[in-house]
Every structure is written in structure tokens, then in C-alpha cells.
Amino acid sequence: MAVRKTSAFAPDVDTLARAAGLDKALKQFPEDVALAAQSAASARSAAGELDQVAAEPWPPMQVRK
Amino acid sequence: MNDLHWLTAAELAGAYAARKVSPVELVQSLLERIDALEPQLNAFIKLDRDAVLAQAKEAEREIRAGGQRGPLHGVPVGIKDIIDVAGQATTCHSKIYLQNIARADAEVVSRLRAAGAIPFGKLSLHEFAIGGPSFDLPFPPARNPWNRDHHPGGSSSGSGTALAAGFLPLALGTDTGGSIRNPAGNCGVVGLKPTYGLVSRRGVFPLAFTLDHIGPMARTVRDTALALDVLAGHDAADPGSAAIPHGNFGADLERGVRGLRVGFVRHFHEQDVPAHPEVTAALEEAARQFTREGALVRDLQLPPLQELAGVSRIFMLAESWTVHAPWLRDRPGDYAETSRRKLMGGAFLGAGDYVHAQQRRLQLSDAVNAALRDVDVLLCANSLDPACRLDDDAELARTYPRQARSPFNLTGHPALALMCGLSTGGLPISAQIVGRMHDEVTVLRAGAAYERATDWHTRRPPLENTSKAKRKPAAVS
Numbered sequence: 104m105a106v107r108k109t110s111a112f113a114p115d116v117d118t119l120a121r122a123a124g125l126d127k128a129l130k131q132f133p134e135d136v137a138l139a140a141q142s143a144a145s146a147r148s149a150a151g152e153l154d155q156v157a158a159e160p161w162p163p164m165q166v167r168k
Numbered sequence: 169m170n171d172l173h174w175l176t177a178a179e180l181a182g183a184y185a186a187r188k189v190s191p192v193e194l195v196q197s198l199l200e201r202i203d204a205l206e207p208q209l210n211a212f213i214k215l216d217r218d219a220v221l222a223q224a225k226e227a228e229r230e231i232r233a234g235g236q237r238g239p240l241h242g243v244p245v246g247i248k249d250i251i252d253v254a255g256q257a258t259t260c261h262s263k264i265y266l267q268n269i270a271r272a273d274a275e276v277v278s279r280l281r282a283a284g285a286i287p288f289g290k291l292s293l294h295e296f297a298i299g300g301p302s303f304d305l306p307f308p309p310a311r312n313p314w315n316r317d318h319h320p321g322g323s324s325s326g327s328g329t330a331l332a333a334g335f336l337p338l339a340l341g342t343d344t345g346g347s348i349r350n351p352a353g354n355c356g357v358v359g360l361k362p363t364y365g366l367v368s369r370r371g372v373f374p375l376a377f378t379l380d381h382i383g384p385m386a387r388t389v390r391d392t393a394l395a396l397d398v399l400a401g402h403d404a405a406d407p408g409s410a411a412i413p414h415g416n417f418g419a420d421l422e423r424g425v426r427g428l429r430v431g432f433v434r435h436f437h438e439q440d441v442p443a444h445p446e447v448t449a450a451l452e453e454a455a456r457q458f459t460r461e462g463a464l465v466r467d468l469q470l471p472p473l474q475e476l477a478g479v480s481r482i483f484m485l486a487e488s489w490t491v492h493a494p495w496l497r498d499r500p501g502d503y504a505e506t507s508r509r510k511l512m513g514g515a516f517l518g519a520g521d522y523v524h525a526q527q528r529r530l531q532l533s534d535a536v537n538a539a540l541r542d543v544d545v546l547l548c549a550n551s552l553d554p555a556c557r558l559d560d561d562a563e564l565a566r567t568y569p570r571q572a573r574s575p576f577n578l579t580g581h582p583a584l585a586l587m588c589g590l591s592t593g594g595l596p597i598s599a600q601i602v603g604r605m606h607d608e609v610t611v612l613r614a615g616a617a618y619e620r621a622t623d624w625h626t627r628r629p630p631l632e633n634t635s636k637a638k639r640k641p642a643a644v645s
Binding site: 135 | 472479482493496497498500505510511513514515516523525526527528529530533
């Protein structure tokens with residue numbers, strides 16, 4: 104069962120950039136910010152789907168000795 | 169002795185012992201060659217002639233007195249300028265870190281010194297080990313000795329360039345998404361990304377914590393093994409360091425590959441991301457060569473290359489963003505354009521993306537481990553195209569992601585890059601040999617057998633004709 108869906112809502116790049124504190128970059132290098140957002144979206148879509156909802160992330164939590 | 173600059177580290181040890189050559193003679197010969205060729209190649213960010221000559225004199229005195237510090241005594245090793253050498257700047261090839269003077273040696277540099285090696289200059293790289301060849305940085309990009317208009321690969325570009333040009337017998341590289349194996353491939357030398365945790369990261373500026381590896385680059389597999397013997401070992405100060413005992417990594421170099429089971433990951437370069445035809449042909453020939461040597465070669469299926477690389481990119485983007493966010497917010501104009509574009513990507517990923525990538529990482533690593541239960545090593549592509557021009561931004565952007573290296577940063581398996589062909593344009597083509605976790609011995613065994621059966625490692629870039637005509641002091645101190 105695929106458990107990860109792509110949202111139809113595409114958040115505004117400017118809003119996300121400002122939330123990340125990239126106001127200066129947005130002003131000086133808007134094209135670079137847009138390309139960075141595109142690159143993140145492309146990595147997200149290439150990461151593939153999980154077949155188990157309860158798949159353990161790696162590394163699993165371990166207590167420090 | 170002629171052509172001192174092409175001697176390997178292993179040959180140097182013998183030549184020193186037999187008093188056929190001295191460390192001072194070697195270093196002087198290398199400096200002469202660097203003076204002649206460096207202005208065309210830009211391998212170094214900083215090279216202190218007096219310091220390396222002083223160390224060579226000390227090594228010479230010790231060796232003549234019968235003292236042997238270790239297996240690399242008197243052997244020059246170039247250091248990628250993202251690795252700390254005490255008292256020197258670690259610039260990371262960036263405006264941002266021009267004044268970043270290292271207080272202590274990185275663990276790998278300490279180990280090299282203990283083995284008698286001579287840290288020989290700081291080598292150029294892609295900015296912070298993630299950018300690309302850039303002309304808007306304080307230092308020019310390194311160039312490919314096989315064709316100076318072409319990309320030497322990165323991010324350990326200076327390391328690949330220096331080895332292929334005969335400036336050094338050994339160099340250190342770092343590899344987060346393939347940054348040892350890409351320049352090794354493009355420059356026709358050997359590069360090993362060891363198992364994650366085998367070599368300490370302490371004193372190396374991080375790019376992505378869970379993908380970062382440090383490893384040796386050389387002109388032969390034997391030298392790679394020799395350097396790994398020195399570099400590997402547990403370091404309690406590196407939280408990712410593996411406390412696993414290891415022996416002589418070159419133990420099986422002479423064993424050959426008869427009966428060795430080789431899984432040929434053909435779908436990476438045939439179906440997933442179709443390679444340039446000359447790369448495909450060279451890989452086919454490499455597989456046939458292993459068969460001729462007695463290996464049992466068969467096709468083997470891993471998860472799709474795009475998926476492995478995609479998950480790896482999530483880690484790269486998210487983790488490098490955590491390192492660089494303060495600078496990207498305050499001084500974005502101090503980065504090269506290409507680095508800025510790559511490093512800001514993590515700002516657009518969420519916590520869920522990262523956890524999802526962690527879940528996928530476990531599944532994908534399990535799949536690669538399962539495949540390696542049926543074979544001893546994997547044979548697969550390195551870059552899927554010969555190196556493109558250094559100034560062709562569109563081609564750089566197209567070809568850079570076309571690679572089969574980052575899957576093994578994601579999983580942590582050891583991966584060796586070595587030359588397996590030459591394109592019609594005269595540029596090296598390279599393959600990877602990948603092994604089980606902490607089984608570098610078998611990876612190096614397979615590489616050494618391939619090297620013995622072929623002559624790719626003896627090929628040299630066409631630099632000699634230009635060296636005398638263009639001699640003038642290099643722009644390094």
C-alpha cells in the first residue's frame with residue numbers, strides 16, 4: 104500500500120523562502136531561489152513511495168550508553 | 169632515475185630504501201613539474217614550497233639514519249582544502265572561509281603525519297564540496313589534464329587533477345555524493361569511498377553528516393590500499409566512526425578474481441539512466457575482462473538508480489541546509505551561483521520529507537545488502553558521460569546528475585572508481601566496484617586484478633609536450 108501522497112496544494116515559493124529566512128536571497132537572487140525550490144521538489148518526487156506505513160526510519164532510536 | 173613524478177607511493181618506499189631516490193629529490197622534481205604545469209591546471213589553492221621542502225629534508229635525514237616512521241615516510245600527499253591542516257587556512261574554496269585557520273590537524277592528517285607522509289599543499293575543490301566549477305570564486309576551478317577545457321570532476325577536483333598531472337602520488341578526497349569517484353573517473357585515476365565510518369571525519373568541514381566520507385585517491389589500486397591502511401581506524405571523537413578492527417587492506421591484491429562472483433548492475437546505465445554509448449561499451453568490456461580473468465559475472469538487479477539517487481539528494485539538501493542556512497540568510501552573495509542554487513534546496517523540504525527519506529534509506533540499504541549476499545562485489549557505472557566542457561553550464565547541469573555514485577553514499581557501501589576506457593574525444597571513462605560493508609579487501613582485490621589485466625592505469629594525459637614550452641613559476645607561494 105502506497106502511503107505517501109503528493110499534495111495538490113503547491114505552496115508559494117516566496118512564502119517558503121521567507122519562512123526559511125531567505126529574504127535577502129529572494130531579493131538579490133530570485134532565480135536561484137526558484138531553482139533551489141525546484142530541485143527540492145524534484146528530489147522529493149524521485150524519493151519513491153513506501154510500501155509499509157509503519158516502516159522504521161533509519162537509524163532507529165537507541166539510547167546512549 | 170627519470171620521471172620521478174610518475175612513481176607510485178609503493179615504488180617510492182622501495183626507491184627510498186634502496187637509496188635510488190631521496191625525498192628531497194622527489195619533492196624538488198614535483199615542484200619543478202608543478203611550476204611548469206600548474207598555471208594551466210589550477211590544482212592547488214595553496215602550496216608552501218619551503219614547508220614541503222623542509223619536511224622532505226627531515227624525512228631524508230630520518231630515512232638515512234635508518235628510522236622508518238611508517239609506510240608513507242617521505243611520500244607527498246595532497247590535501248583537499250576542506251580538510252584541516254594545523255596553522256593553515258581551510259578555505260573550502262569559498263569567500264566565506266578565506267580566513268578560517270585550522271587550529272589542529274584533521275584526524276586523517278594526523279594519521280598521515282604519523283605514517284611519515286608529507287602533507288603537500290591544499291587542493292582546490294568545488295565550493296564547500298557541493299558547487300560546480302565556478303569562475304566567481306577567489307580561486308579558479310581546477311582543469312582536466314586530459315583536456316584542459318573539460319571538467320576534471322568534483323568536488324575533489326584538485327585531487328584528481330594533481331594525480332593525473334603527475335604532481336603527487338597520493339591525495340585525500342571527500343565524497344558526499346560521489347566527490348572522490350567523479351574526479352577519479354574524469355581524470356583517469358583511482359578513488360575509493362570507504363565504508364561509512366571507516367575513516368574519521370573529524371577536522372573535515374561537513375557537507376551532509378550522514379553521507380560524508382573521506383578517502384584516498386591515487387594512480388594505482390595498490391597505492392589506494394596503502395593509503396587506506398594509514399587512514400582507517402576508530403576515532404572516538406567522530407560519532408559516526410566504526411569501532412571495527414581491520415587488517416591489511418592490500419592483503420588480497422595478488423589473489424586474482426578466479427571464482428569471484430561479480431554482479432553487473434547493467435540496468436543502472438542501460439534502463440534507468442541510459443549512458444553515453446562509449447560508456448556503455450567500456451562497461452561491457454570491463455565485464456568481459458572480469459570473465460576472462462575467471463570471475464563469475466552475472467547481471468544483478470538493485471532498486472532503480474533514480475530512486476537511490478533521489479533519496480540521497482533529500483539527505484544532501486536537508487543536511488547541507490542545516491550547515492549553511494545562517495550564511496545563506498546573511499550573505500548569499502558570497503557564494504558562487506551554482507553553490508547557492510544547490511545549498512538553498514533544503515529550505516524547501518519539510519521534516520516529513522526527511523523522515524520519509526530515512527524510511528526509504530533503510531529499505532534501499534537492505535535491498536543492496538541482500539543483493540550482496542549473492543555476489544562478492546558489484547560492477548557498475550561511475551559517470552554516465554565523458555567529462556563535458558568546463559564552461560558549458562547547460563551540459564554541466566545535464567550531465568552532473570547522470571551518475572551511479574550517490575546510491576553508495578546513501579547506503580554506506582565501499583565503492584572504488586577506476587579507469588576502464590578512453591572516449592574518442594580522449595577523455596577517461598570509469599567504472600565502480602562496490603563491496604559489502606567493511607569488505608574493502610575484496611573491492612581492492614577485484615580492482616587490482618582488473619588493473620593487472622588492462623593498461624588503463626598506465627595511460628597518461630597529453631601534457632608532456634606543453635610542459636617545457638610554458639614553463640613559468642606557478643601562482644602558488
